[in-house]
Amino acid sequence: MTELFEIEERDDHRVARRADGLLATFNRAGLLTSADVHAATRICALADEVDPEVALAVAALVRAARHGSVCVDLDALVTSEGAADLPWPAVDSWRERIAASVLAASGVLRREGGLLYLDRFWREEGQVRDDLWARVAAPAPQVDEEALAETADRLFPAGYDEQRTAALAAARQWTTVLTGGPGTGKTTTVAGLLALLAAQSERPLRVALTAPTGKASARLQQAVEEAQADERFSDADRARLSGLSSSTLHRLLGWTPGSRNRFRHHRRNKLPHDVVVVDETSMVSLTMMARLLEAVRPDARLVLVGDADQLASVEAGAVLADLVQGLAGRAPGAVTGLRTTHRFGESIGALAEALRQGDADRVVELLTDDDDRVQLVDPVVGADALRARLLDHALATRAAALAGDADAALAAMDAHRLLCAHRDGPFGVAHWNRLTERLLAEHDPAVWQEWYAGRPLLVTSNDYGLGLYNGDTGVVVREDDKLRGVIAGVRSHLWLATARLGAVETLHAMTIHKSQGSQVAEVTLLLPPPDSPLLTRELFYTAVTRAKERVHVVGTAESVVAAVERRAQRATGLAQRLAAD
Numbered sequence: 187m188t189e190l191f192e193i194e195e196r197d198d199h200r201v202a203r204r205a206d207g208l209l210a211t212f213n214r215a216g217l218l219t220s221a222d223v224h225a226a227t228r229i230c231a232l233a234d235e236v237d238p239e240v241a242l243a244v245a246a247l248v249r250a251a252r253h254g255s256v257c258v259d260l261d262a263l264v265t266s267e268g269a270a271d272l273p274w275p276a277v278d279s280w281r282e283r284i285a286a287s288v289l290a291a292s293g294v295l296r297r298e299g300g301l302l303y304l305d306r307f308w309r310e311e312g313q314v315r316d317d318l319w320a321r322v323a324a325p326a327p328q329v330d331e332e333a334l335a336e337t338a339d340r341l342f343p344a345g346y347d348e349q350r351t352a353a354l355a356a357a358r359q360w361t362t363v364l365t366g367g368p369g370t371g372k373t374t375t376v377a378g379l380l381a382l383l384a385a386q387s388e389r390p391l392r393v394a395l396t397a398p399t400g401k402a403s404a405r406l407q408q409a410v411e412e413a414q415a416d417e418r419f420s421d422a423d424r425a426r427l428s429g430l431s432s433s434t435l436h437r438l439l440g441w442t443p444g445s446r447n448r449f450r451h452h453r454r455n456k457l458p459h460d461v462v463v464v465d466e467t468s469m470v471s472l473t474m475m476a477r478l479l480e481a482v483r484p485d486a487r488l489v490l491v492g493d494a495d496q497l498a499s500v501e502a503g504a505v506l507a508d509l510v511q512g513l514a515g516r517a518p519g520a521v522t523g524l525r526t527t528h529r530f531g532e533s534i535g536a537l538a539e540a541l542r543q544g545d546a547d548r549v550v551e552l553l554t555d556d557d558d559r560v561q562l563v564d565p566v567v568g569a570d571a572l573r574a575r576l577l578d579h580a581l582a583t584r585a586a587a588l589a590g591d592a593d594a595a596l597a598a599m600d601a602h603r604l605l606c607a608h609r610d611g612p613f614g615v616a617h618w619n620r621l622t623e624r625l626l627a628e629h630d631p632a633v634w635q636e637w638y639a640g641r642p643l644l645v646t647s648n649d650y651g652l653g654l655y656n657g658d659t660g661v662v663v664r665e666d667d668k669l670r671g672v673i674a675g676v677r678s679h680l681w682l683a684t685a686r687l688g689a690v691e692t693l694h695a696m697t698i699h700k701s702q703g704s705q706v707a708e709v710t711l712l713l714p715p716p717d718s719p720l721l722t723r724e725l726f727y728t729a730v731t732r733a734k735e736r737v738h739v740v741g742t743a744e745s746v747v748a749a750v751e752r753r754a755q756r757a758t759g760l761a762q763r764l765a766a767d
């Protein structure tokens with residue numbers, strides 16, 4: 187479905203005042219925003235491109251990137267639900283005009299497999315494909331099979347067969363994509379794999395544990411350490427892997443101020459590590475994957491871990507899903523999947539599986555049977571209960587925060603989370619944050635201020651100086667009559683004066699996109715109406731799998747079915763390009 191916006195007022199910022207012709211028509215129709223129009227106009231002006239149909243194609247590509255696609259399929263675009271009635275050019279002649287354009291001749295526009303690209307994404311996809319194929323085609327690493335089998339028997343005894351197969355595959359090749367839903371033992375596999383590799387290495391192994399966000403990278407390190415505490419690991423295993431630390435992908439590659447996509451490590455200055463493990467790979471954009479692949483040594487093992495059924499990265503691309511699909515044909519051994527869930531109670535696991543399968547009837551059945559660990563709540567009937575739940579958790583967090591007990595306040599905050607598809611409107615995060623604060627203020631008027639004890643916090647951008655990462659969570663706590671922001675950390679929390687917390691939002695409610703990479707005990711998912719284009723199977727799956735113990739889905743059966751049936755479609759060509767000869 188192609189999402190259109192409605193112009194709400196005369197001065198709507200999405201209207202491009204100076205556009206004319208086709209761009210103005212598609213802007214007023216709600217397809218192109220003024221930013222798309224300006225970017226396209228500028229690109230065309232720089233290259234002396236005067237064909238309005240070519241400008242429309244460029245604007246459609248800029249728009250597509252905003253929605254996470256790296257290319258555009260013109261046939262699909264002109265027939266897409268929601269946009270089919272717009273005055274599109276005839277596709278065949280449109281394609282011919284693009285092919286004959288100045289922008290195509292100068293390489294700004296590219297065609298590949300029937301898809302249209304802006305040069306940057308076309309090159310990045312090509313680079314990811316080339317680097318991956320070079321890695322897959324290289325002679326396999328040498329391993330001592332006897333020692334490998336012996337260590338694997340100890341680390342992966344009976345009951346760990348799936349993980350043993352995956353770890354052995356990853357030990358025997360340079361590149362492995364390890365996929366599985368939450369609790370399927372991905373971290374267990376990684377921890378065992380590292381011990382297998384360390385036992386094979388004559389010198390200490392240099393390991394990079396990394397993830398796209400600070401929160402996810404901290405979780406990875408903690409999870410690997412916890413997994414290695416298990417009795418299956420010997421003291422020698424632990425000694426060989428002591429001092430593992432994790433970092434964000436940006437940090438690992440060597441983020442430099444002022445440059446978003448250029449790093450210290452690249453093709454001519456590779457990372458020193460022998461093993462690079464990337465967690466939450468579904469959140470890695472095409473651009474970051476391109477930067478990572480060029481920086482990893484060809485003789486370093488690369489293990490890309492993630493859940494391909496989750497929402498894709500915020501920035502353009504759907505790399506993990508593309509790798510799973512694209513590698514399956516030509517290098518099937520490179521992808522290993524874990525299927526058995528070890529953590530969830532059966533109910534959440536069964537619901538997640540029904541969502542993965544796209545079985546709407548089963549999803550409704552599971553949500554409406556007697557098991558109250560996953561339940562569908564009618565938005566009207568359940569409104570009071572939802573408010574009461576939000577208020578209870580907010581009050582518990584506030585009580586602990588007023589007492590100065592940061593651990594208890596953080597635990598109360600993480601006991602429950604309201605997840606929304608939208609930011610704005612009646613189903614959006616902003617509304618539910620305000621509503622919760624109003625409910626809280628009815629109990630305690632001190633809450634009517636920006637900073638109050640018990641205000642749950644979500645960090646919205648990285649601040650390397652302060653050690654704050656986009657996606658970090660925290661809470662405002664009273665300490666000696668002063669309010670301080672406490673940001674949750676793995677080993678210790680970060681205490682900061684509230685004045686230093688610039689980029690933070692209130693976290694009584696959170697968007698599902700931002701919840702990626704985190705888990706809480708209980709989730710309430712607020713489904714938008716069935717016609718919301720944001721409501722997709724991937725969004726639903728991501729929200730449900732954030733919960734460890736219980737899921738309340740607030741919505742109608744109609745919304746549930748619409749969510750299961752609508753896929754989050756991103757136009758990418760990577761799977762195709764990986765699969766092609």
Ligand SMILES: Nc1ncnc2c1ncn2[C@@H]1O[C@H](COP(=O)(O)OP(=O)(O)OP(=O)(O)O)[C@@H](O)[C@H]1O
Pocket residue numbers: 345346347349366367368369370371372373374375409528529
């Ligand atoms: N084969 C197994 N048998 C029993 N328990 C297991 C097995 N594998 C993993 N577990 C346990 O299941 C839980 C989840 O495992 P793990 O953390 O490795 O999964 P994960 O896929 O990394 O989860 P997530 O991505 O959700 O953090 C852990 O408590 C782990 O000890």
